[in-house]
Amino acid sequence: MQVILLAGRYGTRPELPAGMSELEELRGDETIMNMNMGKTLFEEMVAATVAMDEERCVSLARKAVNEGVDPFEAIQNGFARGMQIVGDKLAKLECFLPEVMLSADAMNAAVEVLKPHLVQRVDRGSQGTIVIGTIQGDVHDLGKNIVKIMLEAAGFTVHDLGNDAPVRQFVEKAQEVGADIIAASALMTTTMAHMPDIDGMLKELGIRDKYYVMLGGAPVIAEWAGEVGADGYGEDAAEAVETAKRLLQKKMRR
């Protein structure tokens, strides 16, 4: 009985955040105005995502499918746009991690509805694929979780290895999902010593060129990351997202 009560209590949705005023700004946004669908539906998707309203997001995704709206555009200009607003709010500390997590849940639920209709274009729905984890020996994953959420908000597909993830697991998961980027985090100076092994193992396996490697976390600095073979570094979550975007653009140009 106690479990059921607590589960109910824990499952309660937080109050909606203030800040829906972003929608007002969107009304004059040409990127919305020029869509091949009514701006109201896109706006509603943005609003539902910002409001962390999972039910509404799912319902809007179904509506988009029924009305023959391009599912890619529904994601890109609706739900992902909402996540972008939420991510920006976190960067300005106008909202906090719980709200971002719930908005991400709402968007993901909508994407699940749209996915079957994206078969031919599924790659266009994602900025790229990232395998992320806290490195072997380190159980501190708050920073990594923030980066993960921000990456998802920016449109990346993220596979999370959790904490205390051995180097081999990063490499195997990257191979399994065809990742673009391997991203590792460490909070402790003792655990960051495992990070150079990612570059080493990729080279040993002859697959270094397939992936970009990003490093970050409290004790990691850009110079050191470069010295141990990383292609990118994030001082904080916002920089990590920018770095990931830059690396993906670089990959597309190759």
Next chain:
Amino acid sequence: MIGFWDVIARSESGPLVKEKEFDLHLGRVAKQLVEKYNIVYDPEQVVPADDGLADRVYQASLDLFLEVGIYCRDTGRVMQFTRQEVDWALKQAASTVTYGQGRDEAVMRCRSVEDSKPPFCLMTPVGTPVAEERFVPLVQSYVQEPLAQTFSSAFSQTVHGRPIKSGTPQEVEAAIWNVIKLREAARAAGRPQIGIHNLISNAERTDAMLAAMHTDFGAQSNDGLCIAAIAELKIDYERVKKVVFLRHSGHNKYGLYGPLMGGYSGGPEATAIVHVAHHFLGLLVFDAQWHCGFPLPIHHGCNTTRELLWLVSVTAQALSRNTRLLITVNTFAEAGPCTEMVAYEIVASALAATVSGADLDLAAVARNRHPDRASGMEARIGAEAGHLAARQGIPREQVNEMVKQILNQYESQIGNAPMGRRFDECYDLDTLQPTMEYLDLYERVKEKLNGFGLNYSLLNVCGTPAR
């Protein structure tokens, strides 16, 4: 009453909850309690002189702890407690802790808001990475400070020329090396029996830590270890294993809590509540004798921003007004050694903490991540400011005005702070004294601080407070 093993049993019998649900519940409850108790961050009251606010933060933190509990990641269960159990633990809490032996003995005693008793000063580079050959000199620069009452470690990037990897045999070797070298630094500073509050900062695994605690390596019976919460109100068994050992060995132990403002808790007000709640976790699960807080903002590596100074002050006031717990503030500065900014950051933090009833753990600088960028001088700067604030009996209202003036000196540089000098650039490695450049810089800063009301003439010519 509730015993240690009764507490631990709850990690196996408490309700099963998914970790994400726990995180969301924490954020929601904290937000509700901020509203219920009308807790408001005022950027003009960086060091609030509002007893009612401090007491409301304390009551909210108790409510939060009783509602949310502690998450045990190994079992996925929530450990829940009653008000009576928390009260009992608070009544049993240590109000003094002794470190060191012989003439190096020092006693940490609980302080109150605006206490004229100087803060206990723990000095440490907080695990700043350092080249192996400079480990002992760098640590010695802290131990030799006259106001240092305990010390702890930097992080040697190698041991015997090899990098230290967690979970490997090298980690055990490194942990033992660390203790040997810390005691060597104490002897070199002429304080052979000074206490080491955290013996090992270069090992994560319990086996490595415990291997290094042997007396023959230099650990004294009342040296100690810190036990850290792994995230907001979360524990795991790896850390609790150390508690079990320390309960038997008799070494001192303290809890370490670093909630992230902007993270699961929310804004400054909610993070303040969650931070205070961690002290109940430390008492019950870690059996902590004292408590060290280093709240940080999500976007910066320092707790010297305006919001964090408020958080540090209001949480220290909440705890020192409502408990007799021994609490310290671990200053994290954005700028590096031998910069005016780092001096101002550390003084602001030391003043806010001291007048609010906390002791001082000084200090992580250069975001605690840049190799060789730390020195005993930063600890001196903080300790002297803390001593003066207490001895002058400066009230919170006046400290608030001082801290705001100090913030004006550096606030705009946060996010783009100078990294300053490496240890070997700001200390003479032969004499192990700060360079003239650093001493002159400190004199300039002191002149400015004198103008703000900090009376440095109370210090004697050697830089220590006149007795």
